[in-house]
Amino acid sequence: MENLKHKAQEIIDIWNQKDIQALHKLYGEHTTFFDPLLNDSIKGKTILGYAQGIYNAFPDLEFVVKGITASENLAMVEWIQKGTNTGEIMQKPATGRYIEIPAVSVIRFDKGSFVSQRDYWDLRKLWNDLFQKV
Numbered sequence: 747m748e749n750l751k752h753k754a755q756e757i758i759d760i761w762n763q764k765d766i767q768a769l770h771k772l773y774g775e776h777t778t779f780f781d782p783l784l785n786d787s788i789k790g791k792t793i794l795g796y797a798q799g800i801y802n803a804f805p806d807l808e809f810v811v812k813g814i815t816a817s818e819n820l821a822m823v824e825w826i827q828k829g830t831n832t833g834e835i836m837q838k839p840a841t842g843r844y845i846e847i848p849a850v851s852v853i854r855f856d857k858g859s860f861v862s863q864r865d866y867w868d869l870r871k872l873w874n875d876l877f878q879k880v
Contacts, residue, residue: 747816753860754821754853758809764801766794778862782869783836787862803840804829823851827867831876838877845875 760768773779775790788796801807807829814823830844849867853860 747818749858750816750819750821750853750855751814753855753858754814754816754823754851755811757853757860757863758811758823758825758851761797761809764807766798769797770794772860777860780862780864782865782867787864799835802833803831803835804845805832806830819855821851821853821855823853825849825851835876836873841876843876845872847871847875 757772760772770791773789773793777793778787778789779793779796780787781796783800784796807827810826810828812824812826814821816822825848827847827849828845830842832840832842834840847867849865852864852866854862
């Protein structure tokens with residue numbers, strides 16, 4: 747289980763590096779990814795385009811891990827996404843606003859190999875923090 751905790755931390759670390767090639771190596775063509783900004787799970791090169799869009803919208807984006815727990819084939823990561831919106835997101839222009847959104851990732855493994863990641867966070871909070879008048 748400690749091995750899966752370590753692997754889950756590595757996944758978050760790679761997102762924090764903002765290295766599209768490292769993400770490509772991590773997700774490959776078979777690992778699936780889901781996020782509240784998506785209508786459905788994606789995989790392969792689609793993940794890379796999604797990630798690049800997020801990095802463009804929040805160049806200073808950081809995922810801060812609060813805790814990780816793991817079982818035989820599953821790791822759950824509690825984290826906070828932090829960043830300043832300086833690029834288009836959700837088909838809206840940049841707002842220049844800073845966000846902090848709590849989240850959880852459910853990361854599945856099969857015989858130690860990374861097979862899927864599902865992120866859960868409050869899309870309404872993101873919308874309100876970015877686009878509602880202060």
